[in-house]
Amino acid sequence: MPESGPAAWRPRRECDAGPCRRWRRLRQPSHFSRRPDVPSRSLVRRSSIDERCTLNTDTQPAALDASSEAAHFVRFYKDEVVLLAEVSEFLDQGLRAGGAGIAIATAEHLAMLRQQLAGLGGLEGEPGWFPGELVMLDAADLLARFMVDGWPDARRFDEVVGTVVRKAANTGRPVHAFGEMVALLCEQGRFDAAVRLEELWNGLRVECRFTLFCAYPWQLFPTDGEAAAFRRICCVHDHVRPHGHAAMPAQREASLQLALLEQDNLALRSEVARARASEQTLLHRERELADFLENAAESLHRVGPDGIILWANKAELALLGYRWDEYVGHHVARFHADRPVIEDILHRLQAGETLHDQPARLRCRDGSIRHVVISTNACIDNGRLRYTRCFTRDATERHLLELAHREREALVAELSHSNRAKDEFLAMLAHELRNPLAPISAAAQLLAIAGGDQERIGQASAVILRQVGHMKGLIDDLLDVARVTRGLVALAKNPVDLRDVVAEAVEQAAPLVQSRRHRLVLDVGAAPAMVSADRKRIIQAIANIVTNAAKFTPNGGELAIRLATTANDVVLEVTDNGIGMEAGLATRIFDLFVQGQRGPDRTQGGLGIGLALARSLVESHGGTIAARSVGAGKGSTFTVRLPRVDGALAGAPASPAQTLPGRSLRIVVVDDNRDAADSLAGLLTASGHAASAVHSSVAALEVAASACPQVFVLDIGLPDIDGIALAGRLRAMPGMAGVMLVAVTGYGQDSDRERTRAAGFDHHLVKPVDTAELLALLTRP
Structure with a gap:
């Protein structure tokens, strides 16, 4: 029930204790500033302002004294302290006139109103300063009692609010009511519900006479989005109350326009603030993006439609070593080592293509070339290229891996080819070694049955000698190519006229040329063709070339040998009209074991090492050799x-070593192979020497102690005591210091000869022993 008397200022209903925090954010002042480049919103929204609201005209303008007529006005505020001072004055005027004051507000505002209204009267315990009745109600609690599903229910509103207002109005005295329930609804975004609540208040005014003061914070209408709701709220009231005083009838239209302008200004300021915030956000993002691109670990650059580099980040410049001014502003082709590549890239980008991992080679500032891959696409605007976005990655490791992969594949292919060539060579070697074994075997059988037939014995001996010589030649070629290709041959170079060398090489190949009835054309010129060469080895190389030409030229073909000189070189050409070569074979013909296609009859013969040996010998003389075929x-x-060298012609060959007249020597042949030892001892005996054979090192030591031989022919590979150790023991025996030691072995490299010489041997012979060479050694002093 309403209170009166000394404590009449106190509300009859106690509000919730403690300040209401809901309105605190609304109390924060808003500061806006207009940018000079933003057009005035008053011009932009003038059409909205010109749309007039139709205000309620069934009441007279509000007056804040006891004789005032009823009214329903609205006040929009920024400062709640100023507002509550106005509300206190409004309620005080009604109370002093003996009427009722109804305050429906937040708990915080109710507490502040109590303090202000108390300050207008006497102290507690003194007579009341107003004869009227003050009713204070919590807006949130009251609102909850008549809201149904977020909408004001008319019946409940009449029961909850109408009952209080009618009771106060029935006294016939002025009723001043202040309400914030609509502001709470707007704060929740329920503008339609707020307008409906205002309409319910208007309906109640038809029945009761009272003045209603509604208040809304300006912060509830910050943008254009709330403009329509703001206009509806204004239109549902009699008038908009300006700050600090009631509006006179002539001022109501101006007050409305002023409120609309103020809301428009507020919305404008909010939009300007949002625009500035958006601008700052955009600027921040642009800076972040610029920082991201500039300091990205990936190398980036942008190229214009004319090929000029427009921008590059730090990683791009660091990759190539350029400064900004040395790179940006220059044509991109300047930095590409392969101009056709960049021209192709630019052409494809002009066509709108996107390139991924395009290999390229870029020229660095220090002059080096860096392998990279480029991923790029074009920015096309209205069908025209504006610029290209390029990502560059260092592909040095990738290039090296690809190079290593290609080299590996080439090596695998080469090894596969070499393996096939090796297999073919082994098959060929077996064939070539079997060929002389057959006649040797037949000749040996002939000797067994020949008896005293000297003619047959002579024929068999000749066959054996020829075939052994052929086998020895094959083995010598194998040893030569191994030693020459490994660089183990020491060349004794002297000035040599290549005309003489060609003549001797042709002489060596003459039997094969004659047997095939080849026509030989020889043109060596009249002037000397001097080179610095080991005569024996260069003859061997040229003889191999001529022999190869004869082998692969059919019977009755033609060979041409021409010699010419230039300012720096002596050039020898050997041409044939034989089977020729395919292009692939011409590049590999000098490889070891490589041969052209051969028929099943294998009439050409050979092991495929002659040309490899010739190339090694020519290159060891500082020359070159090449083959070509159509x-x-x-x-x-x-x-x-x-x-070519300058100098006198080679001198006359040295005279052969002087030899002593034939003399008989005591010779011991030591070899665990009985046939080899006995046959060699027999040959030496037939040559006039006293030769014997033993088959172990122990037997050799026994003979040395008893028979005092003058010459020992020792096999190195003896099973009990090897020939190296045996030589040392023989040299240590009394009377054996001057004996001649001859080593016989299957190894003939320089290292093998050095080893036997260090062990005390006088001579080193390679199996099969050349009897003539051995006999020549025995005749030397």
């Missing part, structure tokens, strides 16, 4: 170039 069946040409 194709299969069209012949071949081999060209040898050797450095």
